[in-house]
Amino acid sequence: MRDNGSLWERLAPPGPDCPPLDGAAKADLAVIGGGFLGLSAALHAAEAGMEVVLLEAEGPGFGASGRNTGFVVPSLKSALGPAETEALLGQPHAGRLLRLVAGSGDAVFGLIERHGMDVARARNGWLQPGHSAAAEAMLRSRLPKLRAAGVAAEFLARDEMRTLTGLPSLHGGLRVASGGQINPLAYARGLARAALAAGVRIHAGSRATGLAETATGWRVATAAGEVAARQVLLATNAMGGPLWPAMRDGIVPVTVFQVATQPLPGALRQRILPAMAPVADTRRHTFALRWTEDGRLVTGGMALPGPGRAARAARGFLARMRAFVPGLPELEAEALWTGTIAATLDALPRMVRLAPGLHGAIGCNGRGVALATALGRETAGLLAGRIAEQDFVLPVTAPRPVPMARLSGLGPHLWLPWSSLRDRLEARG
Ligand SMILES: Cc1cc2nc3c(=O)[nH]c(=O)nc-3n(C[C@H](O)[C@H](O)[C@H](O)COP(=O)(O)OP(=O)(O)OC[C@H]3O[C@@H](n4cnc5c(N)ncnc54)[C@H](O)[C@@H]3O)c2cc1C
Known part of the structure; x- marks a missing residue:
């Protein structure tokens, strides 16, 4: 089995027409990515009144945004509770970030509604069961602080979680009512349509190849044109390559596989995740599961590099699904694809000032x-001058390189076996 492209490509409505940049353009803000x-x-x-040009190397949603699992998760990674976030960011930033995250489910579903986007979705909460009794206790202990930060979380005991998921091996944990699931590529394309309607000029097939400071701002070059802009936002995530090396060196790129089964019998849909609330447990190597709008189960994770990696990943993730989900028929991996996560060592996002503007x-x-x-x-608010830097949700810092970022390809070799072993031992104990 090889990577045969994201399932979302088969299911999402086509993207809008975004002709490549051809010649010279001017804007207040050039967004790259x-x-x-x-x-x-x-x-x-654009809604704040700025003239915006967006350059995208391929097409809207080509990166992680069009390849992910589509979980709308209004909470940070499970290792990052309110106390840990405060220890890393201090106040007031920890409080601001937690409030932003708490409202982030509303941000997604609100935009979809407001702009009438054609996005398959279910908003019946997001489930985070513990993978062990200790993880269940950890999640329970976090509830008051999460609620205090505005997260619409409730604690479900093990039997309640089983009823909601149909997955007997999971422990109790959290349900965040404002979360849910979407077709991520449809959402990226919907955002692109909304941005176009707001006046943004989006140029697909327009990789930014160089950035030069000018007397009035920046000049962004592509193969067939250039944009002169007062300000530039790099939103290239794990795919920025050599454009601005300090960005690339600030994250660890992590390749993640996704596997979608064939469409499964309706009876299974009544039994497993009947409300289509997606589930992701607290394992280091998370077990995640959702239904698609056409009745397939999707799961995934990391796989060790090496020959036959894609085939191994497909087999491995379907076997793992079978271990969690009782009563599955013979499974086929009808779609297999990868995306790249931009990971930071503390699992927090960054807003970096690379140069003036x-x-x-x-x-x-x-x-x-x-x-x-x-x-x-929030970034739009900052760049439009509506949010002062000291009031921004994150500290605006100089780029911080991940130590030995160039060796990060070795990470999965070390991290995956170690974390999988710990997950297994904890789940048994
Ligand atoms: C397999 C997988 C599963 C995931 N599951 C979930 C999930 O269920 N829920 C969740 O919340 N998150 C999930 N994530 C994470 C989530 O997808 C990302 O955090 C999010 O999409 C990042 O968005 P972004 O806009 O920062 O980056 P991206 O979506 O990666 O966008 C970067 C864009 O920049 C473009 N680009 C790069 N260089 C240039 C250049 N020089 N010029 C022009 N354009 C350029 C790329 O083509 C790309 O389109 C998952 C990620 C992966 C990979």
Whole structure:
């Protein structure tokens, strides 16, 4: 089995027409990268009155935004509770980020509604069961602080979680009512349509190849043109390559596989995740599961590099699904694809000032459906001068390189076996 393209490509409505940049253009803001973050920033900046050009190397949603699992998760990674976030960011930023995250489900579903986007979705909450009794207790202990930060979370005991998921091996945990699931590529394309309607000029097939400072701002070059802009936002996430090396060196790119089964019998849909609330547990190597709008189950994760990696990933993730989901028929991996997560070592996103008038927003880790949408909106406020730097949700810092970022390809070799072993031992104990 080989990567045969994202299932979302088969299911999402076509994207809008975004002709490549041809010749010279001018704008207040040039956004580079048409994922959730760049598209949300461009849309909100245009709504704030800025003239915006967005350059996308391929097409809207080509990166992680069009390839992810589509979980709308209004909470940070499970290792990052309110106390940990405060220890890392201090106040007031920790409080601001937690409030942003708490409202990020509303940000996604609100935009879909407001702009009448054609996006398959279900908003019946997001489930985070513990993978062990200890993880269940940890989640329970976090509830008061999460609620205090505005997260619409409730604790479900193990039997309640089983009823909601149909998955007997999971423990109790959290349900966040404002979360849910979407077809992510349809959402990226919907954002692009909304941005176009707000006046953003989006140029697909227009990779930014160089950035030069000028007397009045920046000049962004592509193969067939250039944009002169007062400000530039780099929203290239894990795919920025050599354009601005400090951005690339600030994250660890992590390749993640996704597998979709064949359409499954309706009876299974009544029994497993009947409300179509997606589930992602607390394992280091998370077990995640959702239904698609055409009745397939999707799961995924990381796989060790090496020969036959894609085939191994497909077999491995279907076997893992079978271990969690009782009563499955013979499974086929009808779609297999990968995407790249921009991971930071503390699992927090970054807003970096690279030079006067040049910012980069990066590192939404595995939470970017909701978080990149909300962070893009806040970034537009910052760049439009509506939010002062000291009032921004994140500290606006110089880029911080990940130590030995260039060796990060070795990470999965070390991290995956170690974390999978710990997950297994914890789940048994
Ligand atoms: C397999 C997978 C599953 C995931 N599951 C979830 C999930 O269920 N829920 C969740 O919240 N998050 C999930 N994530 C994370 C989420 O997808 C990301 O955090 C989010 O999409 C990041 O959005 P972005 O706009 O920052 O980056 P991207 O979507 O990666 O966008 C970057 C864009 O920049 C463009 N680009 C790069 N270089 C240039 C250049 N030089 N010129 C012009 N354009 C350029 C790329 O083509 C790309 O379109 C998942 C990620 C992956 C990979």
